[in-house]
Amino acid sequence: MKFTKGHGTGNDFVILPDPDGALDLTPELVAAICDRRRGLGGDGVLRVVHAAKHPDGAALAGEAEWFMDYWNSDGSFAEMCGNGARVFVRYLLETGLATPVADALPVATRAGLVRARLDGPDIAVEMRRPRLYAASTAALGGLTLPGTAVDVGNPHLVCPLPAGLELAGLDLTRAPGFDPALFPAGVNVEFTAPGEPLDDVDGHVLMRVYERGSAETLSCGTGACAVAAVALRESTREVGTIAVDVPGGRLTVTVTDDSCWLSGPALLVATGTLTLPTP
Numbered sequence: 001m002k003f004t005k006g007h008g009t010g011n012d013f014v015i016l017p018d019p020d021g022a023l024d025l026t027p028e029l030v031a032a033i034c035d036r037r038r039g040l041g042g043d044g045v046l047r048v049v050h051a052a053k054h055p056d057g058a059a060l061a062g063e064a065e066w067f068m069d070y071w072n073s074d075g076s077f078a079e080m081c082g083n084g085a086r087v088f089v090r091y092l093l094e095t096g097l098a099t100p101v102a103d104a105l106p107v108a109t110r111a112g113l114v115r116a117r118l119d120g121p122d123i124a125v126e127m128r129r130p131r132l133y134a135a136s137t138a139a140l141g142g143l144t145l146p147g148t149a150v151d152v153g154n155p156h157l158v159c160p161l162p163a164g165l166e167l168a169g170l171d172l173t174r175a176p177g178f179d180p181a182l183f184p185a186g187v188n189v190e191f192t193a194p195g196e197p198l199d200d201v202d203g204h205v206l207m208r209v210y211e212r213g214s215a216e217t218l219s220c221g222t223g224a225c226a227v228a229a230v231a232l233r234e235s236t237r238e239v240g241t242i243a244v245d246v247p248g249g250r251l252t253v254t255v256t257d258d259s260c261w262l263s264g265p266a267l268l269v270a271t272g273t274l275t276l277p278t279p
């Protein structure tokens, strides 16, 4: 089977073209492909399938030709992946499966339709406006850190670090604890600290993330959107642009009255033939 490897600010994906939805993709197979020693390695898998040919995409087939079938590296599904969507669109454009359009390119996802456009050398996707809906806490290394629950299509818990704690000092080799009653399907946990003031944006935040289903990653696009929405609320703004620095680079998030644009680099780095590993 042909594959392409790509990443957005270090959040890396194995892209599997499967236009007719013929591939029997199982959680075990996804986990084997994403294994960094025995497989190709990746934070997740992006299957490229005609929306009409996938049960989760069919309802949007009239609006988008392609469905992003996103899987986490442990073989679980997620509703949405912001960096994945940007890399998915890069793949569609570079392979000629879609052409750059003046208007935004629609892509079907489990969280509904997203729209993408070129942003200079980068790719930007428009997703739903993050919804801040509860106060909660994350448990990490004996600490209980207050945070805000945010829905970006998938669940997030954004925890600004108190003074005296440094992002670099956090041990994210283990999953942070969270309230399973508030997050029955698990949650992505972002830890943040203020960044230096920057020109041309309304705020600058540093972030590390522990992703549901993929452990610590170098970047999380939906996580950056959640972090930006919390940063805007803390500065008593409803809308604005926030630069979010992740270990893998910089994402720029613009929250508007009714949506959220996520922009940053999205690159394809390899293509090849995958001998499907036996789990």
Ligand SMILES: N[C@@H](CCC[C@H](N)C(=O)O)C(=O)O
Residues within 6 Å of the ligand: 011, 072, 077, 078, 079, 080, 081, 082, 083, 084, 154, 155, 188, 211, 212, 213, 214, 217, 219, 220, 221, 222, 223
């Ligand atoms: N890295 C992604 C988010 C992937 C899904 C997440 N792990 C979940 O289970 O919700 C992004 O860029 O948004």
